[in-house]
Amino acid sequence: MLKKHTALEKNSILMLIFVVITISIGGIIEIVPLFRMETTIEPVKGVRPYTPLELAGYNVYLREGCYNCHSQQVRPLRDEVERYGHYSLAAESMYDHPFQWGSKRTGPDLARVGGKYSDLWHVQHMTRPQDVVPESIMPAYAHLAKKGVNLADIGRDLEALRMVGVPYTDEQIANAYNDAMAQAQDESDYHDGLAERYSKVNMRNFDGNANTTELDALIAYLQVLGTMAELKDYTHDGTKRSGE
Incomplete structure (x- = not known):
């Protein structure tokens, strides 16, 4: 057996071929299951795709x-x-393309920031971060409150995400613009059906501006982070509670 190994090690071309074959087999074993999300991610009650405004x-x-x-x-x-x-569950980011796990924290983690602060806090934080966190080195994003959010093609965004597995329905895609406007305006002609198409939706004027701005959309996104999954069903040691 060792002699056969020696022949392989002395022949660089043969060694290269076997290395490629070995890596290919290992890669297939590791990668193929990822194309079947249902086999790699345990569904978690409450997790849904982003609303059009949250997606914006x-x-x-x-x-x-x-x-x-x-x-x-x-x-x-x-x-x-x-x-x-x-701790974060895999299902909480299953509809993120790309996911936002990250590997660096200059600022705090945002996985559970939803509902932690008021909308006004987020407005002040984006306008001038140091007003609410004096030691912050984050730059200001005041321009987001002055720029209207582009929702003209938001339906196409939903269609593209459906192609990679996000379960948006035809009805959700057809009503994408109206749903985004409905969520951003507390009193709106667009409200019909939004709550039925998406669960646990925050519907209000997020930045206090009469227009639907990019800051509206960003705060809507931040306020939903970490709030979808019903974490009471899970213990801190990673197991599901009995009876669930």
């Missing part, structure tokens, strides 16, 4: 590079759980 806010979050300083992954370590709350 997610797009603003990506564009502004917020992920460079903020992660969205509470690791199952005691200090993290005590600071941020329940």
Whole structure:
């Protein structure tokens, strides 16, 4: 057996071929299951796709590079759980394309920021971060409150996400613009059906501006982070509570 191994090690071409074959087999075993989400992610009650307005806010979050300083992954370590709350579940980011787990925290983790602060706090934080967190080195994003959010093509965003597995329905796609406007305006002609198409929706004027701005969308996104999953069904050791 050892002699056969020696022949392989002395022939660089043969060694290269076997290395490629070995890596290919390992890669297939690791990667193929990921194309079947139902086999790799346990469904969690309450988790839903983003509403059109939340998705628009997610797009603003990506564009502004917020992920460079903020992660969205509470690791199952005691200090993290005590600071941020329940550790992150895989299903909570199953509809994120791309996911926002992150690997660097210049600022705090945002996986459970939803509902932690008021809308006014977020407005002040984005306008001038140091007004609410004096030691913050975060730059101001006041321009978001002055720019109307682009919702003209939000339906196409939903269609594109459906192609990669996000379960948006034809009805949700057809009503994408109206649903986004309904969520951002507390009193609106667009309200019909929004609550039926999406569960646990925050419907209000998020930034206090009469127009629907990018800040509206961003705050709507931030306020939903970590609030969908019904975490009472899970214990801190990673197991599901009995009877669930």
